[in-house]
Amino acid sequence: MGPEPSGAGLEGWLPGGDWVMVDTYRVLDLTDYRGQVAAQMLNTLGADVLLVEQPGGSSVRSLGPFAGDVPHPDRSLPFVAWNRGKRSVVIDLATPAGQESLRELALRADVLIESGAVSVDLAALRASNPSLITVSISAFGSDGPKADWPATDLTVQAASGQLLMTGDEDRPPVRTTEPQVFQHAAADAACGALIALAERDRSGLGQHVDVSAQRSMMMATQSHALAAPYRAPLFQRTATGHLINGIHVQLIWPCKDGHVLVNALFGAPFAPFIKRLVEWAREDGFCEDDLVNEDWPSFGARVFSGETPVERHTFLKQVIGKVCENRTKAELLQAALDRKLLIGPIATMREVVENPQFASRGFFEEVTDTEIAPAPFRAPGASVHTEDAYRPLGRSPRVGEHTDSAVAQWPLREHKGAVGAAAPRQQPFAGLKVLDLTWAVSGPYTARHFADYGATVVHVESARGPDSARAVQPFLDNIALNENAAIYHNMNAGKMSLSLNMASPGGREVLDDLVAWADVLIESFSPRGRLALGLDYERLRVINPRLVMMSTCLFGQEGPMAGYAGFGNMAACLVGFFDLTGWSDRGPAGPFGAYTDYISPRYAYSALLSAVRESRQTGRGKYLDFAQAEAAVNFLSVSMLDYTVNKRVAVRTGNDDPAMCPHAVYPSIGKDQWVAVACRNDGEWRSLATLLGRPDLADLTASERISRRTEIDRTVAGWTSTRSPQEAEHSLIGCGVPAHAVLHSPGLYTDPQLSHHGHFVEIEHPHHGSVTVEASRLRLSATPSEPALGAPSFGLHTVDILTEMLGYDLDRVGELFSSGSLD
Template identity: 40%
Template sequence: ARFFDWMEEEGYGTDVTRGEDWVRYAAKLIAGGQTVKRHEEVLAAIERFTRTKTKAEILAAAFERNLFMVPLNDCRDLVESEQLAERGFWIPIKHEAMDREVLHPGAFARMSETPLVVDRPAPRLGEFVLEEAARTSSPSAAPAVVAEGEATLPLAGLKVLDFTWVYAGPAVTRQLADFGATVIKVECPTAHDALRANQPFKDDVPGNDRSANFSSVTLGKLSLGLDMNAEGARDLILSLVDWADVVVENFSPKAMKKWSLDWPVLQARKPSLVMLSSSLMGQTGPQRMLAGYGTMGASISGFGYVTGWPGERPSAPYVAYTDYVSPRFGTPALLAAVDHARRTGVGQHIDLSQGESSLHLLGAATLDYTANGRVMAAQGNAHPHYAPSGVYPCIGDDDWIALAAPDDATFAALARVAGQDWSDDPRFTSNATRLENGSALDDAIGAWTARHDRASIEATLIEAGVPAHRVSGSADAFEDPQLAARGHFVDLPYGECGVVPFENARIRFSRTPAEPGPCPTLGQDNAHVLSEILGLDEEAITELIIGGAIQ
């Protein structure tokens, strides 16, 4: 609503932007309560307004008016970013072949005790052969021998205090829980985790304990329903800090400080503690207070400009992209810090910017700019170095097949399967000519695939050695034989929803496979945490209930 107030102030309000409940607008749209025509009129009104603003003005308004709104940055914007400059993200590294320094993405996380160091270019072929041979030939400690049947989950005994919400933080602690860590999720009973209201819901019935997204990242955790602003809550948290090895939070930088639970306070109380703070822009820099979701993280980190079709509007990746990517950096950083703390007794703080860590997946694009001055733009499904690479229509309702031919042999196999003389066509005889005539090649392949169903064409292409797979939907995933063979889905109980399927851990350990546990309902483990983990007696628990901390 604040955004539309701004539009109104500057004379850009219209009938379609007035009187709408914008908090519930998305749900209304999904439920069909808004016509496509009306929604397009809303978007057109917004565009007329935003076209009067520069990207810098948009970002400034996000801070001044507390708006969830950011510009779409390209690689040039990222290199010139004041935020990234102040955080020292870009590292100049000398390249001998170019005889100059080139800016590289720096550390994916800022670790207070054991900082990650980026100080040399990628190795030349064979550059470190002798050094590596000397290292691997030196004696090392023998690994501990575990008797058959005695193996435990690799993170058994690790104690985690979890202040995370939505997705970027919970996805980290879900991985820890999968492999044996005891994770206590702290959640306010009157201000729920926002992901609980996120669709889809079991049987399309909304409810606090019915969201697929929320339950997916909460498997195996203990739920403590605690009002952090109530009397006695902070003392209770400090007792849990004394118990914990690790604290994880993904609020904006001001939240933990407001509760006097920020890193300096917790470090002074427990020097061996490891704390991971994951936020959109990191704990420092002029944009540190920018609050938002992974959709914003993807846009401000450069993904919006490289996603979509050439010459058309930027599309940006599907949903909250950086929320899904950044946990893959946060978890290994956290485990490295835990290992260091166990060996030295010294904890540390990990400052993880979701935008910065995700930006490493644009490494080639950013280096192309810093080394060659080229700004990567959207190119659809096309690959910059070979053709074909794309998604093509099949018989059926919105059925598609994805395929690629990265070399001449694979392209010849594709042509044989299709029964076409593409390899003899002058436009397609080499990779260079295929790239030059990519649109014509896509049209030819699409005309062939459109006559076949995706299942048969997928099987035929794979048998011929052509990389291919149908474009899968959710229902396809449950019928996928590869996912089934790997045990990708597990059935677990979830409160009133009964037993439902969840995604298993994404990594398969041969000796100590993950054991995802059920998703708790809100406050389900209050008694266990208070009495068994903290050892509180009945009188102390009653006082917490009377004071409103526990509900």
Template identity: 30%
Template sequence: MPNLPLSDLRVAEIGSGDTLDYCGKLFSDFGAEVIKIEPPGGDPARHYPPLVDAGNGRRESGYFAWLNTNKRSVIADLDKSDDVARVRALLATCDLLIDARAPSEIPNSLLTHDDLRKEQPGLAITAISWFGEHGLYSNYQTTDSVCRSLSGSVKLVGAQEGPPVLPRDGQIAVMAGLTAFIPTLASLYDRANGARRFAVSAHEAMLQISEFDTGLALEVGFTRPRMAINRFGRGYPVGNFPTKDGWLGITVVTPAQWAAFCVLLGLPELETEPQFNDGLARTNNSKALFDIFQPILMHKSAQEWFEMGIELRLPLAVVPDMETLLKQQYYRDRGAFAKVEIGTASFDAPVLPQTLTGSRPKPNGRAPFAGDDTIDALPAHQRVATRQATPDDPQPLKGLRIIDLTMGWAGPSATRQMGDLGADIIKVESCQYPDWFRGTDPRGPYFPERTYEKIYWFQQMNRNKRGITLDLTNPRGKELLKQLIAGADAVIDNYAADVLPRMGLDAAAMHKINPRLVVVTMPAFGMTGPWSGVRAYGSTLEQASGLPSVTGREGDPPTMLHAALGDPFGGVSAAAALMLGFMHQKNTGLGQHIDLSATEALLPLVAPSVIEQSATGKSGPRIGNRHPRFVPNGCFPCLGEDQWITIAVRSDDEWRALCKVMHRADLADDAALATAEGRRAEEDRIEVAIRHWTTTVRPDLAMVTLQDAGVPAGTARLPLDLAGDPHLLAVGHWQPVTKVFMGPHLLPSVAYREGSAKLPYPITRLAPTLGQHNDEVLRDILGLGAADIDQLRATEIIGDTAISKKAKAAPTTK
């Protein structure tokens, strides 16, 4: 396939795990030659459900096949010196090694990173592990649910009385795989100046989901409570509600949306009812409000309500099951699903959502059987890098300039990733309409006390950026933006799809100004199709992705995960798209439009369920906190108020170890429980026994005791707990800073370390105050003189304080 941005790269994968595989898929589906090095007998994940009939009696994992499309597979035993010698010879031809072996395994193996870096200084290396290479958890046994519990993204989900809800596996793979891909590709972008090594922590990558709530908790001193299924701190009504046909996702936050929702219901007079006239009042009176609107929703289907909501600019979504999701014409028209093949099996699965319109990813494709290739038969390849990068070398994106027109969470988190790697990010706001993450309520102290400079979330999302203000409704302000675009490498926005085109600043217009520009747009449903005008929050995107339909227990409503998942996943997806655009730009000298749909960015999270539906014609029942392979598996109450621990048993040995810790020799000796199949039949009884033990012990003590015994276990942390988590403190995840208006506060770090460093990159620039860098940017980049800048300030085209022009609603941008 021509014009794929990574077609000049050769990548090797060692180890096992879906995070490794997803990171590698991003390379292979965008053209790189990816060689998967599997152990004798093949990767164990080939045998994980859902299984498909691949012909000749072979049963292969459909999910594994999707993760490994367009790759090669070779067999090598890394405990044998002859095989290791062949792998070393292969790596001598590779640009990159992605290694998912455990941190404790690599230094004691026949293939260490220290040796490789000495022998092959031009080889880039990315090590992926659950908790990184240092810190208290680095050698912990873990699973998706255990890692998520420790990342603060489990405890707030579910019924008030508990237990917290454990999501399905596969979501960490996407977040951590993308988080690994971004610095890795940045290093390859700069590979002529030296190869780099990164060590990536999946746990820290997942903190990008919980950091919003951590910031909120640090700001107000407490964490919002776990309220109920589909009830969380976003106002009311927010959640999934039954209709005449199907479930409707609703997110009502702003006064304008409440007014529109009342119109939708045919009850405009409801808007001014005192008990419902603001978000807090609606939350406090949610039962009375539910009793009013729920019977009305039963008069129409979810699809009908959704289409009415588009006209009213309401954040609504149909919440599809997997069968409905696969049939939705919007996704089909945008090419969001395509065939995966392995052997004779063929089924649909999500396509990578980084829609580079000039160099689209391969639409899935064929996955190899284990050992389909041999090292000796691989074609020749010459890598570019000849030396290692040193700590004195500039960061890999130094010299790139990105014009950041984004607001809120998703877009700013994308550009934050680029700023962390050295790119010059120029964030453009206006005094009339600052970034809505500076606050959405302009009443009270907002203007006189400059509340908009004191919001924690804004500080988190906008580190390592410069900030200017331009009134884009003024022709002069728009002209200055065009001048910035003319000299930039990329521009990104997350406005609704129609905003910039109405201003004459669509992708085509920007490319007339600068043909080499990478233009990223990321509205909720992309720039094309009948849903392009849908307004959305992160919750809307989760609803539309179908994820709630596979989360929770049978009989419960489609269950949301109580975090605006669309924002952090959309952010890292957009950052990966930017890096792919930069690679294409470097290879060809040309820019292109990247049409990222924030909803499609969530489809990889439901890939296992989509594949099961497509391959078998049905989706398995929702199993709550249980697991299709691990038994027992769940989140159990501990000593204290609302204290919980997640425990997973992956093997019979781990089961016996759990029984020993619980002092239950009777269970260990019970032959009926000796195998996973036997334990599955007695899971209710086993869970009662576990609860009897866990309720007598503190969660951290239970975790440490079980980990010492080799059993995966993790405390269900609150977001507020993360600021004092001993592992995160040891690895330097929280960087203490102080800033005008904010005072001392903590900021999160990147989820990776370069080289053998124990600490992350230091934050070099705190989030800008409004218009902080106006003079610097306008003078040094656009060449304006002092008199010109003074005139711009006098006419309020630029400024450094917010202007109360009119009451405004928060833009529903993602």
């Protein structure tokens, strides 16, 4: 007999009452461009968000582009992108009356989010309302040696290690045109708020959540931040692919009407796709049978070791180039769907908006706001689809539109959590049970969030289909073994491992018993593969009526691209990130790696938390159809609105910024050594001009500097190129100019700010004694993350899971092993 349907975990995790639905939460948003995405995520889930603006309105209202290119507080497209559906109140926090108004609202709020835009005494607000959760977003966190450093999106990206990995090898590292760093931080902040709210449901108490944008953006290094402690080679930047052991592995190819990404990578996970691609090339007459019949699982290892001549790899690249060069992006995408190939056309924002997949799923929200456009315009909608209808957000608020009604609409209420200090402060998800049927990055990282905060997470693999992250660099001591991959350790810390052949009859029985055991199931099979394994939610909800299940894949379970198989770098191509990263005079350059895999887990996790809370209140489970591409496109929402409102297609612009100059990455002494520098205002520029010994330039305004950008960049580069990155950084920070050395893994591993936050942690491992992983990117003041286990070796906990969790006796376990149901 297997276990009874789940429920005990949830009973211990959430109390009853009317304070569990996300749509009862009240959120105060005191942020600027660094944080408005956080409250927007909660708003999308149903929270009531009050945007607190200073007289004259949020500073974001002054940011372009503007609707119709007419500057106006209500026409800022960044403001529209990040604030639709919120309510606006104007409070002058520089006055005692304003501070009292904020205190009155905070007494009624559940969450307050700030990013340094205004001065606020968070501790005092929590003292007045002990159930209040406060969240701070900053460049480097609220304490530590760099906490007070001036910073911009570019300089924090330099500090994260991700910047150095993106761009052409013969030019400076390059950012994405639409700034990304603080969006990563804001998404983490939303998750942190939900984790703290989950804990509050048990203790009745609030706490503080601290978010460092540096640490949030480090997720986008794809665990290459760990190369130094793993004694692995450092990633080398190149725009069209990867340099591995000195060999150029090309990923981007020109095609008839632009560029496409072809995942011509190696190892067992990629071998079937490469073989099918080469078979197509043979049909075109570009190669013979000998290339088709290569041993593709071992091909990369043989090339990198010298056993197979590098010329063989060069020939493969020539063959792929011929397949692509005379076909359009649309033709190559259709071939990817028909032939199951790893091809991702690099889409412009026009092509993103017009992709029929989004329309077929009803992803876009048609927004009516005549101040922005005479007709409704499209904006990102829900990235998770359920049986419930999506609640449209509507337009963004006018300045102070809801000031008079805000307090009245938030009456004081008595929270129904446990009684204050008498309640124990346990990990937020202690007792919650999660079944993880995912692999690579997006799904496993979503599940790791639960493990970090106390849940029991079972990660299922099979010898026939191991987690593909096990085959991804960097490797411990540069030895490519299954237990050596840094990204596998990083994505799966704190989990238990079960080896299970889910396609076997015995494996199916075990899977059903795991479904009965679990509160949450996360899977990332293709829609066809999911149904072939019997993972049909209508069947599973009979086994466990309270099961919350998420299917996560690139484009969701329905629509013309539902069967599109691939990785996060392909989704990043199709939703616009690749086209907007690089230099205007060259082809697309990135961003590095499986970029949507770093964005989508934050949205998936927040949706799962909302569904679990609803399951606890109603006693019914929920099925979530989650499309990673739909979540990720939110990080390009400004560029999307510029197209849907202004019919302007955003383009890549290198490191140039429309409002700041200087704003670039400049050379320093040493090979591939750089420092990022930006001036946000005229005062910072005057300080920099003085440091450069150019008082004659000190009085240039921002618009004058932008018109002389080439001259300004040459002047700054002349100064930085005679100094080390650290020397330049020290001098620039000393005079109040945002700057940071562009770090790689060794610099990250020894960074005093990251050390202060305990970012790198050593945890036990059954094979290696211990390994290094990155800690949770969130700091909760009362219930911090406690990673207790390293990522498990393959099948490490199989017997324990079957006997202790599912109640099998040893005879049954032996039968499963002998039948091949267990690996």
